Amino acid sequence: MTTVVIKKWEALLSKDAESKITEKVERISEAEHAVMEVLWERSPLTAAEVCEQVCDQRGWSLATVKTLLSRLTAKNAIATRPDGRRFLYHPAIARDDYVGGESRRLVDRLFGGRAASLVAHLAEQEALSDDDLSEIQALLKEMRK
Numbered sequence: 001m002t003t004v005v006i007k008k009w010e011a012l013l014s015k016d017a018e019s020k021i022t023e024k025v026e027r028i029s030e031a032e033h034a035v036m037e038v039l040w041e042r043s044p045l046t047a048a049e050v051c052e053q054v055c056d057q058r059g060w061s062l063a064t065v066k067t068l069l070s071r072l073t074a075k076n077a078i079a080t081r082p083d084g085r086r087f088l089y090h091p092a093i094a095r096d097d098y099v100g101g102e103s104r105r106l107v108d109r110l111f112g113g114r115a116a117s118l119v120a121h122l123a124e125q126e127a128l129s130d131d132d133l134s135e136i137q138a139l140l141k142e143m144r145k
Contacts, residue, residue, distance in 0.1 A: 044088035
């Protein structure tokens, strides 16, 4: 029965299920991801508004944020629209689509495309807390319905 659930999970992570949008977006760096998280939380935002959310905690300047926004625009991860003399930025890809694509890449690259191998690895490394195991059990129970 567990094999059936794992197969369903693998199907969810399959390349066929991956959004076509994620194929158009280049991989993003950790710094770019921090900016994306801000935009996924609330958008559209100006560069200054993004900076208000991340600059202090990361030690960045407004120029750094503008550079990251420019890179994300070039990678088709975000879109812009003029607003007077400034630009408003918003995600061009949904967070769920991005996470799905990155999850698929991780499973493909490190676990030969097998989600079950990822779960087994986490279990063997004792990286799963009791809460994690409870959540996985609930997910598996839901998938069986």
